[in-house]
Amino acid sequence: xxxxxxxxxxxxxxxxxxxxxxxxxxxxxxxxxxxxxxxxxxxxxxxxxxxxxxxxxxxxxxxxxxxxxxxxxxxxxxxxxxxxxxxxxxxxxxxxxxxxxxxxxxxxxxxxxxxxxxxxxxxxxxxxxxxxxxxxxxxxxxxxxxxxxxxxxxxxxxxxxxxxxxxxxxxxxxxxxxxxxxxxxxxxxxxxxxxxxxxxxxxxxxxxxxxxxxxxxxxxxxxxxxxxxxxxxxxxxxxxxxxxxxxxxxxxxxxxxxxxxxxxxxxxxxxxxxxxxxxxxxxxxxxxxxxxxxxxxxxxxxxxxxxxxxxxxxxxxxxxxxxxxxxxxxxxxxxxxxxxxxxxxxxxxxxxxxxxxxxxxxxxxxxxxxxxxxxxxxxxxxxxxxxxxxxxxxxxxxxxxxxxxx
Amino acid sequence: xxxxxxxxxxxxxxxxxxxxxxxxxxxxxxxxxxxxxxxxxxxxxxxxxxxxxxxxxxxxxxxxxxxxxxxxxxxxxxxxxxxxxxxxxxxxxxxxxxxxxxxxxxxxxxxxxxxxxxxxxxxxxxxxxxxxxxxxxxxxxxxxxxxxxxxxxxxxxxxxxxxxxxxxx
Numbered sequence: 001x002x003x004x005x006x007x008x009x010x011x012x013x014x015x016x017x018x019x020x021x022x023x024x025x026x027x028x029x030x031x032x033x034x035x036x037x038x039x040x041x042x043x044x045x046x047x048x049x050x051x052x053x054x055x056x057x058x059x060x061x062x063x064x065x066x067x068x069x070x071x072x073x074x075x076x077x078x079x080x081x082x083x084x085x086x087x088x089x090x091x092x093x094x095x096x097x098x099x100x101x102x103x104x105x106x107x108x109x110x111x112x113x114x115x116x117x118x119x120x121x122x123x124x125x126x127x128x129x130x131x132x133x134x135x136x137x138x139x140x141x142x143x144x145x146x147x148x149x150x151x152x153x154x155x156x157x158x159x160x161x162x163x164x165x166x167x168x169x170x171x172x173x174x175x176x177x178x179x180x181x182x183x184x185x186x187x188x189x190x191x192x193x194x195x196x197x198x199x200x201x202x203x204x205x206x207x208x209x210x211x212x213x214x215x216x217x218x219x220x221x222x223x224x225x226x227x228x229x230x231x232x233x234x235x236x237x238x239x240x241x242x243x244x245x246x247x248x249x250x251x252x253x254x255x256x257x258x259x260x261x262x263x264x265x266x267x268x269x270x271x272x273x274x275x276x277x278x279x280x281x282x283x284x285x286x287x288x289x290x291x292x293x294x295x296x297x298x299x300x301x302x303x304x305x306x307x308x309x310x311x312x313x314x315x316x317x318x319x320x321x322x323x324x325x326x327x328x329x330x331x332x333x334x335x336x337x338x339x340x341x342x343x344x345x346x347x348x349x350x351x352x353x354x355x356x357x358x359x360x361x362x363x364x365x366x367x368x369x370x371x372x373x374x375x376x377x378x379x380x381x382x383x384x385x386x387x388x389x390x391x392x393x394x395x396x397x398x399x400x401x402x403x404x405x406x
Numbered sequence: 407x408x409x410x411x412x413x414x415x416x417x418x419x420x421x422x423x424x425x426x427x428x429x430x431x432x433x434x435x436x437x438x439x440x441x442x443x444x445x446x447x448x449x450x451x452x453x454x455x456x457x458x459x460x461x462x463x464x465x466x467x468x469x470x471x472x473x474x475x476x477x478x479x480x481x482x483x484x485x486x487x488x489x490x491x492x493x494x495x496x497x498x499x500x501x502x503x504x505x506x507x508x509x510x511x512x513x514x515x516x517x518x519x520x521x522x523x524x525x526x527x528x529x530x531x532x533x534x535x536x537x538x539x540x541x542x543x544x545x546x547x548x549x550x551x552x553x554x555x556x557x558x559x560x561x562x563x564x565x566x567x568x569x570x571x572x573x574x575x
Contacts (some may be wrong), residue, residue, distance in 0.1 A: 020542070037534065056554065056555070057553075057554055057555040057556065057557075060555040060556065062564060064565060065564055065565055065569075065571055066571065068571070069571045100450055100451075101450070103450070174438075227475060227476055227501075228527060228528050228529060229529050230476075230478075230526050230527070230528075230529025231476060241501070243501050247507075248504045249504050249505075337449055337450065338452075338454070338483075338495070338507065338508075339450055339452060340452060340477070340479070340495075340497050342499075342506070349478065349499075351478060351479055352496070353479065353481055353495065355483050361557060363483070364481075364483045364484075366479070366481040368478060368479035372532060373529055373532070373533075376528065376529055376531060376532055377533075405555060406555075
């Protein structure tokens with residue numbers, strides 16, 4: 001075993017079968033189609049990719065270390081910043097993990113609003129994916145269309161949470177506050193027209209011969225390879241593995257919703273494109289069910305030592321004021337133990353591993369982010385194909401560097 | 407609340423073996439090598455099996471054959487200044503049972519090293535590199551054990567508890 005240190009790596013490690021005729025090409029970290037600061041060291045033979053070696057860590061900010069110095073409730077805003085395209089998914093996963101540690105039951109209405117917003121987050125994330133993916137291929141128009149709808153989703157987020165992107169709306173024990181009065185009408189108005197918008201994107205792309213030729217048969221990965229390399233989410237289902245945590249290991253009340261899990265067996269970039277469009281349609285159905293069956297009741301758990309009191313109570317009741325002061329200044333102790341909570345984020349299986357030593361600060365928080373594992377499959381998808389296909393494949397696995405490097 | 411947390415919990419090996427003898431992973435591990443299972447715990451609906459450090463690859467291969475087909479996550483916890491200092495947590499998912507299993511390995515402070523499970527699941531590659539980078543635990547038989555998050559010439563392992571949150575200035 002060798003431990004290499006000292007000089008930065010400028011070339012991929014020499015592997016068997018590489019020859020002097022291969023050229024080493026650095027793609028990134030500043031490259032528009034790597035969706036952030038991903039750096040790929042490519043070994044190419046003419047236009048054919050022989051080896052591909054991702055170099056990551058350019059965006060590492062030590063969020064896991066920072067979490068250890070914060071109170072449990074102070075970690076929530078940090079989770080937004082991991083994956084800035086699906087903040088609610090991160091909020092949800094962290095809150096569920098801590099609630100599991102506390103064995104805290106949260107009210108049904110809060111669960112349903114969480115599902116509703118988690119699915120809106122999925123639409124938000126998929127819209128950015130679709131726009132940028134199509135732009136990488138050269139279809140610039142779609143980007144403007146998808147961002148038109150994304151803007152409305154961000155406005156809904158701002159309406160409900162006061163923030164467009166770093167929402168921090170889900171808190172340990174429920175939601176940060178009641179949604180505004182006509183919030184549900186606004187969501188209803190959005191999803192009433194959204195299926196037509198998906199048709200619109202589909203009209204722009206699905207029959208477009210350039211787009212089809214760039215995607216079909218490119219970036220193939222088999223089901224066995226996908227499982228071995230840790231691929232999850234839409235790329236896994238596009239390879240024929242029918243597994244979705246929302247259906248198979250439900251959380252936050254997903255077992256009460258009816259939806260299909262789209263699966264394809266083609267395993268190529270095109271299959272991933274078609275599958276994500278289908279997922280958006282299914283998300284709309286889930287949001288509709290959540291709106292139709294929205295239960296009544298509080299949005300915060302009845303746990304005064306954990307959940308911050310309402311502003312009104314705090315001003316009128318001595319006890320609420322004391323609880324508020326204690327939570328803000330000392331946090332709340334969480335029983336010792338370790339939990340792992342997995343959810344189906346827009347990009348795949350996300351997991352939070354939280355270890356408590358019985359104090360008010362988490363002893364260890366670890367995030368299992370889908371992009372980190374999926375990136376390992378990039379070489380398998382690109383090997384032996386043309387260099388230009390790498391761009392299409394990166395787009396199709398939908399990675400976010402923020403959650404890879406953390 | 408504390409009483410609730412321990413309601414359905416089986417907190418030691420004897421309780422798990424008596425309470426859940428038909429659990430596929432427990433059964434497979436016992437059939438393979440009962441001595442390698444040093445502790446077991448079933449808490450908050452999650453099964454944790456503690457494995458002897460020198461047996462982790464064989465234990466992982468055993469649960470892989472028993473239907474736990476998807477490697478999901480690997481990370482470490484630094485219990486400084488207690489001993490044993492490092493805990494490795496492997497999370498393995500079964501698509502068949504729709505269930506997750508945690509394998510746990512405890513390592514001493516001096517020269518922490520275990521066998522790599524990358525030959526079993528290539529997806530463990532990045533995770534082992536991450537633990538090596540941030541905790542300094544070595545994985546023997548790993549094809550490319552280099553730092554992954556920190557710069558290659560970085561000194562120290564940031565997620566260790568004796569490493570300050572603000573870093574060294």
